[in-house]
Amino acid sequence: xxxxxxxxxxxxxxxxxxxxxxxxxxxxxxxxxxxxxxxxxxxxxxxxxxxxxxxxxxxxxxxxxxxxxxxxxxxxxxxxxxxxxxxxxxxxxxxxxxxxxxxxxxxxxxxxxxxxxxxxxxxxxxxxxxxxxxxxxxxxxxxxxxxxxxxxxxxxxxxxxxxxxxxxxxxxxxxxxxxxxxxxxxxxxxxxxxxxxxxxxxxxxxxxxxxxxxxxxxxxxxxxxxxxxxxxxxxxxxxxxxxxxxxxxxxxxxxxxxxxxxxxxxxxxxxxxxxxxxxxxxxxxxxxxxxxxxxxxxxxxxxxxxxxxxxxxxxxxxxxxxxxxxxxxxxxxxxxxxxxxxxxxxxxxxxxxxxxxxxxxxxxxxxxxxx
Amino acid sequence: xxxxxxxxxxxxxxxxxxxxxxxxxxxxxxxxxxxxxxxxxxxxxxxxxxxx
Numbered sequence: 001x002x003x004x005x006x007x008x009x010x011x012x013x014x015x016x017x018x019x020x021x022x023x024x025x026x027x028x029x030x031x032x033x034x035x036x037x038x039x040x041x042x043x044x045x046x047x048x049x050x051x052x053x054x055x056x057x058x059x060x061x062x063x064x065x066x067x068x069x070x071x072x073x074x075x076x077x078x079x080x081x082x083x084x085x086x087x088x089x090x091x092x093x094x095x096x097x098x099x100x101x102x103x104x105x106x107x108x109x110x111x112x113x114x115x116x117x118x119x120x121x122x123x124x125x126x127x128x129x130x131x132x133x134x135x136x137x138x139x140x141x142x143x144x145x146x147x148x149x150x151x152x153x154x155x156x157x158x159x160x161x162x163x164x165x166x167x168x169x170x171x172x173x174x175x176x177x178x179x180x181x182x183x184x185x186x187x188x189x190x191x192x193x194x195x196x197x198x199x200x201x202x203x204x205x206x207x208x209x210x211x212x213x214x215x216x217x218x219x220x221x222x223x224x225x226x227x228x229x230x231x232x233x234x235x236x237x238x239x240x241x242x243x244x245x246x247x248x249x250x251x252x253x254x255x256x257x258x259x260x261x262x263x264x265x266x267x268x269x270x271x272x273x274x275x276x277x278x279x280x281x282x283x284x285x286x287x288x289x290x291x292x293x294x295x296x297x298x299x300x301x302x303x304x305x306x307x308x309x310x311x312x313x314x315x316x317x318x319x320x321x322x323x324x325x326x327x328x329x330x331x332x333x334x335x336x337x338x339x340x341x342x343x344x345x346x347x348x349x350x351x352x353x354x355x356x357x358x359x360x361x362x363x364x365x366x367x368x369x370x371x
Numbered sequence: 372x373x374x375x376x377x378x379x380x381x382x383x384x385x386x387x388x389x390x391x392x393x394x395x396x397x398x399x400x401x402x403x404x405x406x407x408x409x410x411x412x413x414x415x416x417x418x419x420x421x422x423x
Contacts, residue, residue, distance in 0.1 A: 003421065091414075119415025121397060141414070148414040151397050199411060199418045252411055252419055260400045261418065 003251065007223030008046070016228040017051040023235040030056045031187060032234060033324050035177065036194035037064030037352025038222045044361035046224035056231065059186075059324030062176045062280060063194050065141040066093045066350035067322060070278045071310040073169055074099030077138050080167060080303045081112040087130060089123040090138035092116045093350040096343065100310040104138075120152035120166075127156070127164035136299045139168045144196040146170040146288060147261040150268035153290070153297050167299040168289050170269065173197050174205050175286035176277060181213045185325050190234040192227060193219035195249045200265075202257025203247045210243040221249040268294050278312065278346055279319020318345035321354050328358040335359055372396065372417075374408045384417070386410065 006012075024030065034040055040060045043049055049058060062068055074097050081088035081104065088104070095105040095116060108114040113133075117123050120137050127135035139149040149166060156164045173194060180186060193206055198219045209217045216237040220230035230248045237243060247253055268291060275287025290298040299305075312319060316338070317331040328334055328347065338344040340356050347353035351360075372386035375393070384404060386396045397416045398404050410417040 118394075121395070121415045144418070145414050147400060147418070148397070148416040151399055151416060196411075196413060196418070251422065254419070258400055258418060264400070 004223060007221065007225040009225065012225055013051065013228060016225060016232055020051075020056065020228065020232050020235060021053050023232065023239055024053050024055055026055075028055060030189045030235070030238075031059060032056070032190045032192060032231065033059050033061045033180070033188050034192040034227070035061040035063040035173070036192075036197070037067065037350065037354070037357075038196065039192055039194075039220065039227055040064070040354045041352055041357045042222050042224060042227055044357040047361075048224050048227050049362065051228065052231070056235075059188070060321065060328075060354035061180070061191075061324060062277065062322045063142065063173065063197070064347065064350050064352040064354070065145065065171070066091075066097055067318065067346040067353045068171060068176075068277045068280070069094070069097060069140055069169060069346065070276045071098065071100050071312060072276065072306075072308050074103065075101070075310060076305045076307060077104060077167060078102070078107045078112070079306050080136055080299060081107055081114050083134070083303055085133050086113065086303075087126060087133050087135045088112065088114045088138065089117045089126060089135060090114070091118075091140065094138060094140055096349050097346050098344065098349075120149050121155070124152050124156055124161060124164055127161050128159075131163055133163060134302070135164050136303070137164070137166050139166050139170055142171055142173050142194070142197050143200045143265070146265050146269065147200060147258075150264045153268050153294055154264065156297060157294065165297050165299040165302050166290065167305075168269070170288040171275060171277070172271075172286055172288065173201070174208070175283045176280060177206075177209065179280060179283050180323060181209070181215070183323065186323060188215060188324075189238065190215055191217040192230045192234070193217045193245070195219060195221050195226075195253060198247075198249065198253040198257065200258050200261045203245050203253060203255045204257070206245050210245060214243055216243050216246070218246045218248050219253055221252065267291065276309065277322075279322040313344055316345040318347045318355075321345075321347050328355040328362075331355065372410055372412045374404050374406050374410065376406065377404065386412065386417075
């Protein structure tokens with residue numbers, strides 16, 4: 001398959017691994033963050049970690065959209081889903097995210113009409129098929145998914161679908177990266193930048209990372225050779241004394257992004273003053289809400305939303321995993337009380353979550369090391 | 372996904388994945404597209420056209 005097979009070529013992988021080995025300075029420890037959960041998944045699925053020298057460490061960033069949704073927000077969704085006459089719709093991996101008193105899946109089992117959708121357009125179609133019901137779409141995700149929600153809301157308004165609304169929990173990628181770079185907990189040498197988010201926002205918004213923090217970033221694709229090449233490019237920048245934004249994923253990501261997507265997002269959304277991230281706390285201007293022009297489609301206006309802040313379970317260390325402070329297996333409940341079948345934390349729920357990726361793939365490599 | 376058929380009035384395209392499964396995709400962000408074009412699709416919306 002074009003764009004896939006050539007980026008999984010074992011021989012090219014060996015060449016890149018050798019180039020990476022030649023590019024590192026012996027005695028120097030390199031710590032790079034892969035921002036996107038898709039990269040984390042690819043790294044563990046294909047064993048990219050195993051191809052790196054011991055002094056190149058990858059830490060996992062906050063780019064898994066499900067993982068950053070706080071418990072209180074799940075509770076808000078369940079409260080709306082239990083309103084009489086409501087059909088509550090959301091993406092599949094959101095269904096299993098634990099709130100303080102259970103997940104949306106458990107609320108569904110208790111009788112709430114909660115339905116999994118692949119796209120917000122599916123939710124709009126359900127609204128048109130059920131004109132006597134209120135259909136709410138629980139919108140999550142970064143700038144990759146936000147245009148889909150925005151276009152759906154525009155379509156709902158244009159078609160006069162009044163029984164459709166959106167509970168908007170979209171977030172933006174730049175503020176948490178800035179928060180991480182400001183954090184004294186973490187010293188990073190560079191970033192593997194998010195590929196799919198960048199199809200929308202482009203690579204330009206990441207220029208603050210080299211400009212303000214003196215760290216290189218390479219926007220990368222999701223196949224194993226994409227990730228290896230991005231690491232090679234970061235090491236190349238460090239070796240040359242350069243520090244800039246580079247685009248490894250140029251076959252998909254235009255440097256300026258998708259202006260039409262940015263325009264529709266600007267029309268439909270506006271920034272919230274603050275938004276709570278699981279494990280990261282409140283981050284200024286990091287979440288989106290519906291703009292005044294679309295307030296009539298805002299589920300938080302239409303329904304009573306508790307909006308109560310709920311602390312994460314004490315045993316769960318998703319926050320430290322999301323900040324790259326600890327590895328998934330260093331969490332106290334990883335693989336014992338917290339598994340993909342019975343997750344405590346969000347990072348174990350989503351396939352893009354670092355804990356789930358590590359549990360599904362990486363733990364076997366670790367078992368080999370132990371042996 | 373590969374574009375199979377376009378509904379210009381509704382701004383939608385019928386697209387096929389590599390496994391043959393079909394789905395309706397919003398194409399407002401990447402128009403104009405033509406049958407045979409390959410698109411990167413996320414949550415039912417085409418975000419970018421891929422080179423042939």
